[in-house]
Amino acid sequence: MNDVLKELKSIAEKIYDDLEKSRIPNLQLPARTKSNIRFDERYRVWKYGNQRITRSAVSLPGAYMILRTVYTLDFIRQMIEQHKTSTLRELYYISEGWGEAKFYTQDESDKLAEDLEILTKKLREDLKLRPEEDGARVIGDIVIEERTRKGEKRRIHCQDDVGDSGYSIPYNVEKEKIKFIETNANKIIAIETGGMFDRLVENEFDEKSNSILIHLKGQPARSTRRFIKRLNEELNLPVIVFTDGDPWSYRIFASVAYGAIKTAHISEYLATPSAQFLGVTPSDILAYELPSDELTKEDINALKSELNDPRFHDEFWINEIKTQLEVKKKSEQQALAKYGLNYVTDVYLPEKLAEMGYEM
Amino acid sequence: MPIAEELAKKQKEISIAEFFERNRQILGFDNLTRALITSVKEAVDNSLDACEEAGILPDIIIKIEEAGENEYRIEIEDNGPGIVKKQIPNVFGRLLYGSRFHSLKQSRGQQGIGISAVVLYSQLTTGKPINVISKIGENLPAHSYELLIDTKRNRPHIVKEELMHWDKKSGTKIGFYIKGKYVKNRKQSVYGYLKNTAIVNPHAKIIFIEPDGTKNVFDRVAYELPEQPKEIKPHPYGVEIGTLIKMLKETNAKKMVAFLSKEFSSISPQKAKEVLSLANVDTNISPKEIGIEKAKRIIESFKKIKFISPPTDCLSPIGENLIKRGLRKETSQLSPEFISTNKRMPCIFRGIPFMVETGIVYGGNLPRDERIEILRFANKVPLLYQEGACVITEAIKNMDWRRYGLEQKGGKGIPYGPAIILVHVASVNVPFTSESKEAIAHVEEIEREVKLSLQQCARKMKAHLSKKKKRAKAENKFLLISKILPEIAKKVAATLGKPIPPIDDVITQIMNIVWIDDSVNSNGNLTESRINVTNYRKAIHTFDLYVEIPSKKYLVKAIPEPEKIGENYMKWKVEKIKPSEKREFKFILNTDFDENNIYVDGINPVYVIGAEKWEGE
Known part of the structure; x- marks a missing residue:
């Protein structure tokens, strides 16, 4: 049976x-x-x-x-x-x-x-x-073989065979549906907002930085998280998460890296423990003098609640959260446009990636 | 001698005339809608009074037809004693002609201006004469009149007069045209007035045919006539100077002592002498010789002397049972969950006897977030207008209804919730705020009695609500065991392709109580109560079950035979009731009964839902 x-x-x-x-x-x-x-x-x-x-x-x-x-x-x-x-x-x-x-x-x-x-x-x-939600988007130098609804196997190069909106992740990303054939990329960058994803695509950052760009669409769907985890495990690609600089975005990172509370019964299946947070960090807000908003009462409560969340119990997060509670500011990814449309791909990301020890 | 002849003897004339032509608003004819309601009301009040005085169960037919723009023909027919031929023109064609002006007696039309004012209004707005047919006995012919009022002389003007055959034992039918406006679907309407009239006159059958042909029947639910109110003489505390002067003029007494002790209640010859000496009036002087100064001194003396209270057996209440029956019948489409009533003992204000009765209807389909509805009655007549000016409304506003389970902002004002409050004030002289008789004046004694009576009703309502709350919790469990659990068993059995597993034992464990539920059903005069006892515990139980009854004299049947029947209770032994076993107890009473009060003894009451611990008789 x-x-x-x-x-x-x-x-x-x-x-x-x-x-x-x-x-x-x-x-x-x-x-x-x-x-x-x-x-x-x-x-x-x-x-x-x-x-x-x-x-x-x-x-x-x-x-x-x-x-x-x-x-x-x-x-x-x-x-x-x-x-x-x-x-x-x-x-x-x-x-x-x-x-x-x-x-x-x-x-x-x-x-x-x-x-x-x-x-x-x-x-x-x-x-x-x-689930109801459609999968997130992918652009980068990778060939995926997808079994279509008609049972055909179709190979898709996620730069050459897709439009500017990229390859769309189906709800089933298991092996019977999707296989990774080959890639020349050396890392994965997961991006919270559609606006920033499109900015990196327009600036051809996938090619310039040799990365696979994945749009998380806010709190990522299970299929997106599973897709990232499979890429990470099967192709040995490091995962870098790039979000807004506010408490809600940190939770997006946590669900990619550590697993979400709601789906903790399948964390080993969905979470990518080696995923790293790139930014925007509270320190970035200060260092890059980014345009910012005041934290709301809800933001402050969310940050305090994260201090009690075992998933955030490490030095990096405790320092960053405390900094943010002190300065009481938050910034969006797109605040980087303050210095021009190319600043994020020409200055910010290369600097941050270098800091984290990645090559372009 | 026909009853009408007797009544006619008392009918004396009072002469006032054109005054009313100029002041028709004070009689309730100030707008077209109200004029139509007032017209029906005056005629129906008269019909009910006449039937009751003659000891006849009232059958009243009201028919309203459209007769032109804002013009209606109204016809009201009763089965009352009829009016003797000679009096017909006077009764309808002369203002302030009636038997009631001098008497102190609880009646609907207290001042006898009603019906002739309608005739006058009809005449002023349409110019058409009214038609009256009346018959006073089985083998007598009926008399038919067409009448107008000579407004200068306040005398009837007979347009036409004839004998006719009327296939009816006795009765009166009047038909007239008026300018008016017919409205539906609101409290202030003919329908609203009749519906409320039906509530407090359950012994009457009222048929109402609307202009569009709709026939409404307000059926009789009581077959006994209310006790006839008795006429009483004025009490010295309640008499005013004008009345005293009129009484002095009209008395047959030759001397003052005789006048006082004969024409008043509660004045003995001894007291009369005391009054006169205090007022410095000669005891032997004739009442005709008392001038205004002396009259004033007598009134002053009345106030200083202690008199015994007037007799109070002169009042005719509706009675708790009949109020309940009337309310139940007229609210049946709302299926209210609870009705409570209360009747107070007669009281006195300013030497005038009065009494208060109340009722509260709660729940069912009554709107939950609107102001409660207030039904006001004075001498069994619905009061439709001037709610805000009435002492009944004031009394309701000044009670804290929150403690009885209704919503009320700050514990003051008209409460909100699914309730109707009925208040009836009966008196030989209802103190209205104005001639239109729509609001009762602020009399402290009346306000107090209304409050006390409503508190009694409200307490019963509160007790009912607490009981209900307690049961709601148990009902959740009942839903669980009667619906959810069987569904679970059915579904898993279907999934597994196995037979449905038995669930009785599980039910017993989940409930772990003895469940007592009951129902009360009224059928005419009989009320049947059923009490079900179900043992949802693992243990076998034996205990005593007690049920309150109003009195054992009403008991028709009890099944099974109770172990004991006390004056106000019955006791059954519930012998060795096994887990999952259900037993039924029922009894029939030939009286109204709304709610069972159930008690148990010989079992820990925490194991019982639906009954309280029996604390002895």
């Missing part, structure tokens, strides 16, 4: 068994909180710790969660049998017909899909659920 089906069935069996043996049905899950992530020495990523919460049918919310779980897993079972997939949004709408098990917001169904990943130790893709 299909491995995933087996896992799904074992959850149903657990509930069935509880009822048959006159136990109140319950499911145990790791607590998905900041206080329950631990550094995994083996994978060098942050994963859930030992705190577990029990969802028990003794209370109404617990009973609803179990009811929705059994409905969702039965739905996934049917999809597997019928070779179908659905988006997370479709899962939410499909539940309209589930009576009491219906989800009232997509948040609820998204969260349940994550719960099921944790319970089955399988990926969302294995559960035939795919």
